[in-house]
Amino acid sequence: MLTLKRIYRKHHNSIPLKFLTPKFLCFIFRKRLLYNLPRGENKLSEQSKPEQELSELLLHRREKLKALKEKNINPYPYLFKRTHTSKNILDDFEKMESEGIVVSVCGRIISLRSHGKSLFFHLLDGEGKIQVYVKSDVVGEDRYKLFELFDIGDFIGAKGKVFKTKTGEKSIRAEDFELLSKSLHPLPEKWHGLQDKELRYRQRYLDLISNPEVKNTFILRTRILSAIRKFLDDRGFLEVETPILQPIYGGAFARPFITHHNALDMDLYLRIADELYLKRLIIGGYEKVYEVCKDFRNEGMDKNHNPEFSMLELYQAYADYNDIMELCEKLLNFISLEILKSSKIKFQEEEIDLSPPWRRLSFWESIEKFTGADLYKEDEKKIREFAQDLGIKAEASVRIGKVIESIFEEKVQPNLIQPTFILDYPEEMSPFAKKHRDKEGLTERFEGFIAGFELMNAFSELNDPLDQRERFEQQAKFKKMGDEEALELDEDFLKAMEYGMPPTGGVGIGLDRMVMLFTNSTSIRDVIFFPQMKKEV
């Protein structure tokens, strides 16, 4: 005997009369025939669904909403006078209890346990949660019955004195309460929280409601930003804003997002870095500037890359990369002390000590340290051979700069767990860095590594306009050879530099990665509220 569903599936275009039982008709009617939908398109968006299409769960809530309105209760009132937050009460409980203070709290109901003539619920507010106890004979039987129309997820305000329950939980004995907003969807289960990563990213608000540690991660993110601003502002840095829409993109190697300005009828790029604009400000006479910025790079995504991400870029006139190094190690240590009250942080299995000074290794030294080979001053052929011995692609078609970079990434970078500055990179890898004052073929550039990933990139900024022009021209060659990420020549920027730029040190710090480090997160998606996702089908 086939089931009705299967018969339906088999004969959906010609249904034998004998199968048109009431239940079956109802099923068909609800699911498809009503809307004359083809197969596979029975999912109307929820908003366009008439009431009878809603699942039973959602229907119940709408009925309750209707019932509330019929009782002349506004399910969406305008305000609530709160006197205390959950945290206030938990912190000052003893005093409040002995003085018999009446408190008003508000928040979202996240659990509800009813026992006939009394009930308990937990209220989640911005700072935590607090339990409320409601007794029929205290609030009145009619008022008490309103709870039949309330659900987990609703916002509610409650007023009463604090007390401790038998099991010792600090609670509020409600004298009165008020619905503040009716929720029409059930919340995720309270015990396991919301686990489905896709739902957590797409509906981050649910993630924040059901997973408190996620909420905390983002609070830390904000506090990290505050600490950065405090640190830099106290040192006389000026926070500035520069264009996100740029006619020429530059300052880093990456493919850009392209957009179009209608009135000017011109294509614009979303910035891949702020560098060139901040340098214009240094040229303009500001001596210490920084920007906390969103940059956009049209490239692959993985747990370390989101197409839009946050950077801190700062520039200081009359400073070189040594000064910037000191500034950076102090900054990270300061942040750690501010938000974690310690210079030591736990990241995965590692304990990382951020106290300055950090280890400093020159680029070639680091390669020697971890491969045993001193390649500085070696010729290109020898380096390619060495790379190939390590199993790294190093044919003639691969630029030597990339080969060297690969050796570093493969053999050195994973070992840089404790904070380390790698300095003095080969010139070809660094078109915005000044040539090294002593070492031939190298630049005054450093990158900061922690826990095996790159956190910052800094230079004694190139301020020789003729040298800068040559570097741009070299990049143009790479571009011709097919390097899509090579730099575009920026005539306007060169002109600015020709007016004269003071000696300057600058750095870019990846903020998302920094937040990952401080919050022990392994994916960038866990530190960005709304990470980029594919469109839902």
Next chain:
RNA sequence: GGGGGUGUAGCUCAGUGGUAGAGCAUCUGCCUUUUAAGCAGGUGGCCGAUGGUUCGAUCCCAUCCACCCUCACCA
């Protein structure tokens, strides 16, 4: 782009080539200090989509979609 994994009730997850399972949530009933409340009884599923194999597919196969992991690419 390659490889691997996942997709089943609102949520968290089992499971099977032959009528679809649990816990929580929800609904009904009982219960005035519970706390992952309990007890009893219900409701709720095109088993991600499309096609194939089969008497019969949620399960096997193919393709597609989304997500996760990994490699490659990528400052």
